Amino acid sequence: MKTYDFITSTSEETIQFAERLGRLLQPGDVLTLEGDLGAGKTTFTKGLALGLEIKRIVNSPTFTIIKEYHGRLPLYHMDVYRVSDEGEDLGFDEYFDGEGVTVIEWAHLIGEQLPVSRLDIHLYHEPDNRRRLVFKPKGSRYEQLCEEFFHEDLSN
Template sequence: MVDPYVWTFASTEETQEFARRLAEYLRPGDVLALEGDLGAGKTTFTQGLARGLGVAGVVNSPTFTIIKEYAGRLPLYHMDVYRVENDADQLGLDEYFYGDGVSVVEWASLIEPALPEERLTITLSNGDGQARHCRLEPRGRRYEELCEEIGKHAHFGN
């Protein structure tokens, strides 16, 4: 059986295009938890998402600042929690998670207890060459419906 929430992208451009299309369905308060090894495409994915949200300018990893905010159709809160150890509670993440924008959290599993129970986990992994595998794991009815809608309209490499 084919997993309906797994896609394979042949290039960086396809990865970003998928993320751009996903952005069209996002609403205030949506939380995307990004997982994947170094170089798997988490920031590349976020760049496509930002484009889909109408963010102008360069979007890069907030590795040393932890959170970057971008203005678009919805605010984009891009977080990289790789270097956050036990301080997640002191970062005020709930203000972002339950705010009026979209939160994207790279290395989200490192702050699992601080994440909202309902969210969309996106796991990226390397394939051959520039290929990337993308798996969506919806947690909660909102994200199940989101994945179903995306599945109807996104046809990349599958």
């Protein structure tokens, strides 16, 4: 399976990179974000929100599990860190099947409930504030999205 890598040196770079991805997202897209605490999952989501033309500030939904924002498309931002039971059904399907874009931090914690077709993104700490972002598309929609995204002129 093809994967895609990108390194950022600052949180601003992570935001800009995610913003560019956010501009390409379509209704029903599902993205998972994995990585240690402080890896940049919420920071990445802030960038996605910019790309979706969301004006409100995006903050971590750790305590509410799901926050919804409205821009060019709705954004359903989930942080399932506090979901204690992997199989606990909190109505996730309605979001996955909805008209918005779903972004799930710590998605493996609800692994059984995730749609098969999705874009998995892993953020890794590297020295000096750098982060390595690794994209693993699952299914043709996300394979095409990654091809388009990673072949765009990076100077945009």
